[in-house]
Amino acid sequence: MIVxxxxxxxxxxxxxxxxxxxxxYQLNGELITYF
Incomplete structure (x- = not known):
């Protein structure tokens, strides 16, 4: 049970x-699209 x-x-x-x-990844994707 413990396992x-x-x-x-x-x-x-x-x-x-x-x-x-x-x-x-979503945040990085948004930042990349902005630049």
């Missing part, structure tokens, strides 16, 4: 990292 909980937390952290990366 499953750790896996769940790891998946949540990965999802959060993916969202942050996507947001950064």
């Amino acid at each position: 499953s909980i750790q896996v769940g937390e790891a998946k949540e952290m990965l999802l959060q990292m993916m969202v942050l990366v996507l947001l950064v």
Whole structure:
């Protein structure tokens, strides 16, 4: 059970990292289009 909980937390952290990366890429894309 402990292992499953750790896996769940790891998946949540990965999802959060993916969202942050996507947001950064979107911001960079907007900045590039401005220049």
